[in-house]
Amino acid sequence: MKKYLISSILLLSTSLVFAQKQESSGFTPGKLWLDNKGVHINAHGGGILFHNKTYYWFGEHKVEGEEGNKAMVGVHVYSSKNLTQWKDEGIALSVVEDTTSLLVKGCIIERPKVIYNKKTKTFVMWFHHELKGQGYKAALTGLAISKKITGPYQYIKSINPNAGNWPMNFPDSFKKADPKLNVEGMKWKSPEGQKLLAEGYFVRRDYSKGQMARDMTLFVDDDGKAYHIHSSENNQTLHFAELTDDYQNFTGKYTRVLEGKANEAPAIFKKDGKYYMISSGTTGWDPNPARLSVADHIQGPWKELGDPSRGTEAQNKTTFWSQSTYIIPVMGKKNAFIYMGDRWTPKNAIDGRYIWLPILFEDGKPILRWFDQWDLSIFL
Numbered sequence: 464m465k466k467y468l469i470s471s472i473l474l475l476s477t478s479l480v481f482a483q484k485q486e487s488s489g490f491t492p493g494k495l496w497l498d499n500k501g502v503h504i505n506a507h508g509g510g511i512l513f514h515n516k517t518y519y520w521f522g523e524h525k526v527e528g529e530e531g532n533k534a535m536v537g538v539h540v541y542s543s544k545n546l547t548q549w550k551d552e553g554i555a556l557s558v559v560e561d562t563t564s565l566l567v568k569g570c571i572i573e574r575p576k577v578i579y580n581k582k583t584k585t586f587v588m589w590f591h592h593e594l595k596g597q598g599y600k601a602a603l604t605g606l607a608i609s610k611k612i613t614g615p616y617q618y619i620k621s622i623n624p625n626a627g628n629w630p631m632n633f634p635d636s637f638k639k640a641d642p643k644l645n646v647e648g649m650k651w652k653s654p655e656g657q658k659l660l661a662e663g664y665f666v667r668r669d670y671s672k673g674q675m676a677r678d679m680t681l682f683v684d685d686d687g688k689a690y691h692i693h694s695s696e697n698n699q700t701l702h703f704a705e706l707t708d709d710y711q712n713f714t715g716k717y718t719r720v721l722e723g724k725a726n727e728a729p730a731i732f733k734k735d736g737k738y739y740m741i742s743s744g745t746t747g748w749d750p751n752p753a754r755l756s757v758a759d760h761i762q763g764p765w766k767e768l769g770d771p772s773r774g775t776e777a778q779n780k781t782t783f784w785s786q787s788t789y790i791i792p793v794m795g796k797k798n799a800f801i802y803m804g805d806r807w808t809p810k811n812a813i814d815g816r817y818i819w820l821p822i823l824f825e826d827g828k829p830i831l832r833w834f835d836q837w838d839l840s841i842f843l
């Protein structure tokens with residue numbers, strides 16, 4: 464009995480020490496991040512919405528093994544007051560068993576982002592959606608909405624956006640739809656490939672059916688206008704597309720950004736009237752060097768500023784072994800932003816780690832440095 468009592472006291476005190484450690488340790492990029500139930504957070508390719516003094520983290524719910532790269536469950540949501548302790552709020556958007564639904568279990572749901580529409584008092588989720596059994600061919604963006612932030616979200620539709628609209632920065636001479644264009648197998652870095660891209664061949668091919676939309680993010684500007692930003696044109700060019708007032712449709716006003724530069728994983732923030740973007744190259748689940756760009760207007764033109772990473776050569780080559788997904792403005796602090804990246808583990812998708820690093824500024828330019836452990840006191 465006495466022995467039992469002593470071991471229980473020991474157990475209790477170690478768990479207290481552990482709990483305290485969790486609380487005070489701030490962010491530990493790459494380590495397991497436990498939620499309020501002691502389970503590693505399952506919200507990959509995620510984004511944050513700040514609402515009613517609370518941060519909500521939406522992301523891809525992954526399962527074990529390679530199967531986990533497909534949507535077997537849906538979009539998971541967590542809430543937090545301080546960005547370090549997260550409460551499991553359950554599945555915000557669920558895949559379905561119904562094989563006639565595009566949202567059937569086994570499709571692909573990636574990089575879900577949620578924004579709040581004040582006019583309709585509705586939470587609007589867009590996500591990269593690929594159809595079951597079709598790999599990454601469909602290149603759709605999916606829409607789901609809810610009156611309650613944590614869901615359940617109701618699936619509305621998946622589309623190739625901006626059908627029947629030319630990009631705003633497309634010269635008139637390019638405006639010739641050509642649905643039969645076949646450029647499979649093209650080497651996009653070759654002079655021939657670059658020429659085809661420059662002349663907007665994909666835009667012309669997809670003019671009637673709508674443009675490709677893969678890696679994506681959402682950005683709401685200070686004037687309340689929202690933008691859907693996605694890798695289009697076979698991942699070779701980003702499209703910055705304006706959403707309608709209710710955020711549930713595309714207005715058809717979009718621009719091509721960094722044409723032919725093959726950017727993925729766009730993450731945007733605004734500081735002192737300038738828009739900054741961190742994006743990645745296109746190497747699938749493997750990391751590559753991040754890219755920083757800046758613009759005076761959200762829809763561009765965007766100017767490349769180079770690699771924001773300031774680490775060892777190996778760290779810079781891999782963006783600290785991560786790929787961008789979102790940039791979090793820290794509430795109540797001026798010019799405080801957090802880079803939110805994923806360290807993908809495609810062989811066992813559920814084990815993916817979160818690389819959150821403070822965005823620091825060097826000569827006024829945003830940069831990233833590695834920290835084993837850090838907390839919000841880094842921001843003044």
Ligand code: GAL
Nearest residue numbers: 573678727728745746747748
């Ligand atoms: C990455 C992309 C991820 C996922 C992956 C699949 O480039 O950023 O979201 O689509 O490719 O290979």
